[in-house]
Structure formats: C-alpha cells, structure tokens
Amino acid sequence: MRTSMATVCISGTLADKLRACADASFDGVEVFEPDLLAASESPEEIAALAARLGLTLDLYQPMRDVEGVDEEAFAAVLRRAEAKFRLMGRLGIDTVLCCSNVATATVDDDEVSADQLRRLGDLAQRFGIRIAFEALAWGRFIDDYRRAWRVVQQADHPAVGVCLDSFHILSRGHDPAAIADIPGGRIFFVQLADAPRLSMDVLSWSRHHRLFPGEGDFDLATFTGLIAGTGYDGPWSLEVFNDTFRQTDPGRTALHARRSLRWLEDAVARTAPDATASRHDFAMLPDSAAPSGIDFVEVKAEDTSAIEELLAQLGFTSRGRHRTKPVTLWVAGAARVVLNEQHARGWPPRLAAVGFEVDDAEAVDLRMRGLRVPRAYRRTYASEERLDGAVAPDGTEVYWAQAADEGDPAWVREFEHGEKQRPAPISRVDHVSLTQPWHAIDEAILFYTAGFALGLDSSTDVPGPQGLVASRVLTSPGGGVRIPLNVGPPVLADAAMPQHVAFACTDVRRLARSSRDRGFRPLQMPDNYYDDIAARFDLAPAAVEELRDLHLGYDRDDTGEYLHFYTRTIGEVFFEFVERVDAYAGYGAGTAPVRLTAQGRR
C-alpha cells in the first residue's frame, strides 16, 4: 500500500510537514498550494528536501474553477494553468488535482466541461502532466463522482482522469459501487478521509450555539415588540444555552447578559409603537452615531524605543512628550500613535488603547453609562482634556473624543518639545486588528455594536501554520473605523497572535522605498508568493518585480486593488501600511496566511 498525505492535514511550515511525514514513514505527500506559497524555500529546494527525506511529491493541489466557464474565462484558465504547470515542473510533480467548478461556473453542460478538460489536457500533456478531475460535494454543477467520470470519458484524453475522494462521495451518501465501472488506469489519484456523521440539527444548534440578544442574526426587536403589543406583562427572560458561557466567569457573563437586554430594550423602544413601549417601560438609550474615525492608537510598554525607531523610519514625526506623563506622540498625516511608558513595568510593547473620533462625545458617554459598560480611567489634570473611555472585553481601552472641526484635536497641544510635522505619504489609521480571547468574542461584538453602533461583517477563516484564525470585521458606515476581531486557535499563546495597526497611505510604493532608504526592513514575503501573483493576476512582469522587490502584498477584486506591507513584530504588536485603489474594501485575505507563516519565521 503506497501511502501519502496532503500537507494541509498537519500544522507547521511546508518543511516541517515534509519532515513529519518522512518521520512517520509515509511514502509521499500531496503539496497543498497555500503551503508552498507561504514557504520561504524555492520549489527546487522543496523538491530536493523531499528527495533527501525519501518522499515522493505525488500531487499538486488544488487547481480550482477550470471548466464549465465561457470562452473568455477559459482563456484565463489556460494562462493560469500554464504558470502552474511550469511550477509543477520545478517541483517534479506530474499530477494536478482539478476540482469541479464552485465559483465561476456558468455553463451546466457536460459537453462544454469535457471539451475544456480535453484542451486543458492538451496543455498539460506538453508539460508531461496529468489532470486528476474531482467532483467536489458542493460543486456548482458537477457534485457527483459519477458525473465527473462521465465528463472525463467524454473528454477522452490520456492526460485527463479522475480523482476519487472518500469525503466527497460518502458525505453525500452517493453509492460507491459505481467505482467498479472505472478502469483503474483512469483513476489518477485517491484521497481518503473519514468523518463523523454530523448535522447541525436544530437541537444541537439550540443546546450549544445560542447567543445573547444583539450577538446573533435573529430580529429580536420585532419579535419582542410583537409580544409587547399583546399586553404581556411578565418578565423578559434570557434562555441561552452556550458552551462558552457555561464554562466562563458567571459574574462577568451575567453583566454581559444584562447588557444585551438593555440593548434589546433600546431596540424595541425604537421600533414598537409609543403606547407599547411606554406600557412596558422600554426606555431608549441616548442616541449616538458611530465614530467617524480613529483619533489615536496607543502602544504601551516599559520601553517604547524600538517602536519609536520603527515609526521614525516609516516617516512619522515625533510631536514630543506629554506635559505630565511619560508619554510621547508620533504623527503622520492624521494618524496619531501614542507611546505610553506609564505604569508599564515589565510590559512588552502591546496595543493598549484606541481612541475614536465622535460627533457627540457626551452622547456616547451617556449611552455607555446606560449599557453599564466598565469604564477606563486615566488621570487627567485641570489643564488637560478629559478623556472618556471604556474597557473592551479583551482589556483594550477604547476612548472617545469630539472630532476636531479641522486640524489637530485639542489634546495634541498637551505634548511639548516636538518637531514640526513633516509630510509623509500616510493619511490616517486604516484599521486596527484586535486578537480576542476565544471566550470574549461574543461579548466584544455586543460591546462594539451596541456601544459604538459599528456594523458587523460575516466571519472568515484564515489558515495559519498553527491553525485557523477566525476573523469578523466591525466597520463604521463611512469606513472611517474598521476593526477586524480575530480569534486564534486555543493552543496559541496571546503573544503568538499579535495585534496590529494598519495605516492608510497615499502612495505605498513610495513609502516602501523611502523607508527602506531610512534603514527599514519590511516583513519578508517569499518568492513563491510573487510567482502565484504572476499566475493569478494579469500584471506586467515589471509590476510583479516591483512588488517582489518591495515585499508588497497584492490583492485585486471587482472593486479595486490593495497594496500593503508589514513591519516585523515588536513585543505583541506590528504595523501594516496599506493603499486602497478604487473601492477595494477588504483586507488582502489571500496574503494573511503567507504573513502568518512569515511571522512565524525567525
């Protein structure tokens, strides 16, 4: 029995994974493309390492969305495939997994899919490569191995066969008996996985995944208003079965639960008829609009000099020291970074506070009081601006202050002995990524949505070398505030999941160059990443080489482009510099796994 394993099955870098598979006496591996993209080794080094370890590289996977498309899209498929076939040549891999189209399929016609696989097969054959075509269980049109085999028969090409994956066949309950009708020589690859019979039936959903009002997707304001309208006069009671709340501090959970009802009361008061709301004492919270921007971010540490050095390289200007505290201010455009050494003995640099610019600071203050949010305290003297703030569930202090009509906010005047602000291609804070402890994420969502009226995006998972990072993004309506909340795998220590601040740039290429001239070295992105960019996007070779030279990340979608680079991590924080072209609203999710692997490298 010749054995193999996909590198995606286990943790670590690609080289770690190869060593682990060899130590466990596997005969070969499937190379999972994202593992290669994030690797610092060249394809030739990977091939040589595998050879020394006695492993064959059995499969390159996955190549997605290759068939069932119109002719224009298919031209792009062939272009992308050729780049990947060349890469496979460098790796010495002769079989590629092509899975049935999920994202781009527009033509539900076996003839078309077969014709496109045949032409892909022609191209592959020139490179000595075989296409193993697999029906994904959730393929847009082709989702059954029997249909995939029919299409392969129609393609009738020696370089086109099928891949059989036990999960995709057995999870759907498809009878595997028809496998016996496929000649073994046309089965180019076999993937094995077991799985528990799982279904998210309503009972499991109810027993494990309920949330407090305001944290999920139910329209509870309407629901509650309807009941209130009947004249019901009993209590409004929470019944939330949730695995997390059952194991965490009951005092804290109860406060959080109580806050969710206060949010609901407000929501009902805003939607129910006056008579209904007043009969039930449904009281509104004070109105407060979402913040319009980030006033400042604060990094706290016993010694902030490594951060100062970095900010100077990146073109920030020191605005001096605070009148009464061991605190300095660094600015670039409207981005303000406060470095705080007060009461920080033993602290490595970490993101300690975020300030929001709001239209009506008093209204936010009243709303936070109404929600009984725990308050943050900063000592201020009579001559200083008062700073109102709250403590978020992860311990980050969140302050709010009146947005200045123009120019600097008033508190900036408390800093002395600074330099005159130099121009820099940096405009403001683009987003602040906050890692959340796994048990604080639901509470954090209520904190930011109920307290600050931020909106919430759906969840995405980012694979890193030590597990999946789940990410949910909070945004203000205008996009002035963007806060991705990330939850890492439970095995990771907090320090291994640093927070980060991203600054918006007017010209990120210029900043990358000028900061390099000042001695800055960005986080090093691997060559494989740029080879993939060249394969995926129709960029001029010189443009790709510029990205590679400057260690820039790149993404593009229908709305625009995203260019960005990262600093190294200092303590528990790092910085990102981003340029959004046109209406691009994402965060370069394709680059994040590569970044996570690069950050793991010493």
Added chain:
Amino acid sequence: MRTSMATVCISGTLADKLRACADASFDGVEVFEPDLLAASESPEEIAALAARLGLTLDLYQPMRDVEGVDEEAFAAVLRRAEAKFRLMGRLGIDTVLCCSNVATATVDDDEVSADQLRRLGDLAQRFGIRIAFEALAWGRFIDDYRRAWRVVQQADHPAVGVCLDSFHILSRGHDPAAIADIPGGRIFFVQLADAPRLSMDVLSWSRHHRLFPGEGDFDLATFTGLIAGTGYDGPWSLEVFNDTFRQTDPGRTALHARRSLRWLEDAVARTAPDATASRHDFAMLPDSAAPSGIDFVEVKAEDTSAIEELLAQLGFTSRGRHRTKPVTLWVAGAARVVLNEQHARGWPPRLAAVGFEVDDAEAVDLRMRGLRVPRAYRRTYASEERLDGAVAPDGTEVYWAQAADEGDPAWVREFEHGEKQRPAPISRVDHVSLTQPWHAIDEAILFYTAGFALGLDSSTDVPGPQGLVASRVLTSPGGGVRIPLNVGPPVLADAAMPQHVAFACTDVRRLARSSRDRGFRPLQMPDNYYDDIAARFDLAPAAVEELRDLHLGYDRDDTGEYLHFYTRTIGEVFFEFVERVDAYAGYGAGTAPVRLTAQGRR
C-alpha cells in the same frame, strides 16, 4: 422592562448563579431544574437567598413530555407533576415551563394534548401554579408556537397559557406575526435568545471536521476495496481538513495519520478479494481479539497512603509489596489495584496504567508493533513476569497480559508479605473513566479501536458546573472492558477533571454500610437529588430513604437498574462502586451532573 435569566445560561453552582444575576441587576431568574438537583441548599434556602438578593424566582423549568401520551403514561405524568408542584411551593415559584413532548408522545391529536393540559391545569390550580406550554422546535408532534397556542385555546383553562421562546420560533423561520393574535394575558412567559444562522453544510463539514480513517463513521474499507478492485495503482493519500490537527504537533499527527492507514490496509485486506489485496500489498495485521477484562489498574503517587486507607475502608485486602519495587497490591474479588511509588516524586495520586486481560498476549504485541504504537517500558527482572504495554495518547500506559485460566494471574506472586484475601462484595473492575485532552480524543479512539478491537458508542454530553463534558464509551464485546473517554471544557485544568475507576459490586448497599462502619464517608449527594428520584421513579419511600442515607446514586431504564456511590477525589483520581441490576448497560448519566457539582464543593 422586567428582566430575568435562566440559571442554565451561566456557569457555577445555583447559589453562584443567583449572586451573579443579582450583581448584574437582573430582576429575577428562571430556576433550571438540574441546577436545583445538584445544589446542596434546600429549596427553602434557595428561596431565602433569592429574596435576600432581591431576585424573584420567575419560572421553574423544564417539565418535559407531559402531553400527547396514552392514559397510562399520563397517570405517571400527574404523579410526577404533583411532586414538582409541591417542590415549586417550597421555592415560591408560581409558573412552570412545560415543553411539547419530544420523547414519549404517541398521540398526534390536538384534542388529546389539550385535554391532558387541561387536567394538568386542574392539578396545577390546586397548588396555585400556572402551566406555560412551549412548542420546542424539535417537538415530536407540536413544534410550532401557533399550534401550541391552538392547543392552549382548546384546553381553555385559566392555569394554562403559552411560553414564547425566540429561539424555537425564529430558528425554524416561523413568522412571528401571529403572536399579535394571542392576548397578552395568555402569554405566561417569554424566553429570549439570539443565535447565529448556522448550518452544518457539507462545505463546513469538509473543511473542519474530517478525520483519519477509523475515527469516524464512513465505511472506508469497502470504498478503498472498490478502488483497489479497478486496478488503480497510485498512492493512497490522506486529505483530512481538521481544525485540531492543524494546530497540534505535526510529528505526532503524522504518526497518528500513518497508523490510520495501517488500520485501513488491514481492514481492506480482510474484506477485498485475495487477488486485489495482494496486488496492492494490502497486508493484514495480526489478528487479536478484544480484551476480556481488566487485569489491574495502577495509581501512581509519591505517597499512596491516602489511597491505601481508602481501599482498606472499602474492604480491599493488601497483598503486600512487590519483591523489587516500591509497589503494593490491593485486591477485592478479581479487582486488583496496584499502588506505585516508584519514580513518582511530586506526583499527586493519579491513574497511571491499566492492564487488560487478553486471550493471546503475543498476538496483541504483534498487532501493536504493526500499528507502530509507542511502547511503554517497565523494568522487569528475570524472575518476573514480562509486562508488554503501550502508551495511550493521553499518557496512560496500557498493558496486556494473558488471562489466567483460573485464580490470580502469575504476576500477583511477585508481591510479598501480604494478607490473605478477605471476602468482599466487590467482584471486579466495572469501568475505567479516562479524561482526555481535547486534542487527543480522535487519536485515542484509533488507539483503542484499532489496537484493542474495542467498540465505540456514540457521544453524550454531561453538563457540569464548569461546562459540558463530552463522553464516548469504548467497550469489549462481552462488556468485560468498559472505558468512558471524557473530554472536558478547555478552561478546566487537568486536576479539575479527575480520572476514575468503578468497581462492580455484588451488593452495593451492603458495601456502603460496611465501609461506613469502617470510617468511610462517601461523596455527599444533595437532598434535592433524592426528592427528584422520588418524583421520577415509582420507588417505595423507604427505598428512597435508604438511597439518601447511603448517598447512593440511582438510575433505571428499560434494561435494569444502576446503584452506585463515589469516594472523594484524592489527587487526580476517585473511585466509584456500582451495582448493575439485570441488563443495565449505562453509567447513570443523570447522576453525573450532580456528582460534578458535589466534587466542586469543598
């Protein structure tokens, strides 16, 4: 807005929960019955504590399976209800939640349900109690609030109204608009919960929950055999997307993955035609039958005297000290407990090893070598029995030895200076409960099923005061070996989730009495637990009082009865003494939450 919360929402004991709700300014709470059963306080004490804290007790919940049953079953419902209504009087609660029948409903007829609710209402009214009837989203017949309201209208009884729960209504996508047609006075209670839109679609199942062959529910031997039969000659490759394996040690996971393929190879070799198996080099592992019983359990500690004292109280006999090691042996019937003080500096008492009795030790040895299971090492001298063993994924050492034809196994003779074994009402080890680290459970299942041919039951969840404990049970065909594997909530330290050994008794009441006479004090079970037993089972009052007096747990199902008591926890281990009546094959799952709470008390 009058606010309330079900005690099930948060962690801790019932008293902890009341304090947390009061501190968070809730007006009242719903008392969740399992919280009361596990509480050491009397109902009157709970009522007084709530009153002092300024909390109203708004609801008692849940009362299950009360309608849609035949007349004989309904007589039992009324008997049970009367006991609970008396209890509610002691608590001062005037509303009970009755949810639509899930388990025992046999009659799908609104008239019958309405009639039974009316008669239940008559009984409730005599106690000044109101029935709030709720349609569960997964009710057997009544699963829609509109139908529940129709039944309540038909019941037409002043003590019968509805409870509306946002989860049960909105999770099913039922239009809440019909709520407006219910007079508020007939809505006796409202429960609020939010929830994320969740579905275990095949994509999420595939991306997060795949397992290695042998750990899930797929028939991979047949699947693989079918492919082998086609003449396929490529590699057999694992592709397992699993959140756990993506974040744990890759070297260990790769070994575990490789073992799963060895298991599969064996399984295919046993099912595929000879020609197919030999062409693919599918080799069988040596046959080995499941163990027939537990040879011994070993507790290891720097100082085992507290365990010795406990075993003596429980009627075990000391068989003396090992010839060459600081190890003692305690026996009762065919139950053998080895206490090991060798190389145990700083260890609190903990379950370190389990010995299996097998029919062919050599065959097990060969099979374990074939599976490349890590071996356990014990120094043995020429004059001593050789002990073969393996290290389970949680670190427990598992040994196997030839079962003795009759009498003691040979290794018992290595113990000297012991007493003659006294008779005791203990026959053997009934089961060994092993707590598993959350990342080791899948590997452990493969270890015991592939290595020892133990069978696996489906999973059950046991709620404890600090979260849910998921339990899966491994058993040998004859029931001679039973090993529940428990996975606790991630927040709990290992020491908070002790392992335990249960001993089968011929007369557990006699053992409880005789051990009490020798100074033993069992884990104290609360009075509320016995009041519930009296309400649930048709036992003579004297029988309930005997259980209460001896702190015995009790369960009964269609197959028989289970009586048992627990010792206190010493270090990281405790013991249970059980008597199975007739064919009872469970573990008293109803008692486990009460036990978990009692263990948490000082």
